[in-house]
Amino acid sequence: MSLTFELSATRRDNTGTANARRLRHTGKVPAIVYGEGKDPMTITLEHHLMLANLEHESFYTQILDVKCDGQSEKVVLKDLQRHPSKAIIMHMDFQRVSDTSKIKMHVPLHFIGEDIAPGVKQEGGSVAHTVNHVDVLCLAKDLPEFIEADVSTLNVGEALHLTDLKLPEGVELLALQQGADHNLTVAIISKPRGGSEEDDDTTVESAPEPSPSE
Structure with a gap:
């Protein structure tokens, strides 16, 4: 509450x-x-x-x-x-x-679904937040305390953008009013650090030893 x-x-x-x-x-x-x-x-x-x-x-x-x-x-x-x-x-x-005037406000993002995202749970990746707050335009009665950013469906290498956010009714993102170039990345799942399994299974052949000189 x-x-x-x-x-x-x-x-x-x-x-x-x-x-x-x-x-x-x-x-x-x-x-x-x-x-x-x-x-x-x-x-x-x-x-x-x-x-x-x-x-x-x-x-x-x-x-x-x-x-x-x-x-x-x-x-x-x-x-x-x-x-x-x-x-x-x-x-x-x-x-x-007032009830009739729109206001511009800085609203935090709450990230959800990180623990069940395929890129994390199955592929061992990690979620990086690139945007933590957004600027919104709305009537005072529609002002959200926060906006959820759901990353639960992302795989490694996939990203969540501003256009992927589910906004409450009556709420607009100011960045998107400036055009498609401002559709910022909100979060991305990065691949695990270190080599892949394929790298681990690869056998590295040694260079042949030089023949003894005559």
Whole structure:
């Protein structure tokens, strides 16, 4: 069952780098809510709660509920800035969503069927993931938390492409809108390392020894 996320926020009027630094020192995260033709709203969130939310993959691709000043906003997480070396969230951007406007989102792939793929189970190959996330376009109500990439029928040397993905209804892949050249390989089954059985059974003949000189 999917998690639901309700974010309790406080409106902030003071902006700027110095103010954001002070907020972070008090355990707060500066953030902004924008979009849908409304004025941007600057807010603060509890840092420890946001860190906990970020541990869940679905937080990045789910409709979130931001509650501030008695009002509720439906949003998605559009940008996240982290400290380069510390477990500190520097800033968060949230985009408002509606039932009628399509949004672009970065969605993870979940690979299934690897253990039963003929190329793995029968031929001893290994699955290599070449794409782990895809950019999608859809209405907010159709936004998937992830998209399954089924490799269960692949043999060694065969690949799964973007056009092979089974998309939920109402979801489009942005890459495919750019033409057939953007039908990227998602996964491929590589042959086992080392020689083949034929190589193992082959007898290598030694070169004849030279005749003794007269």
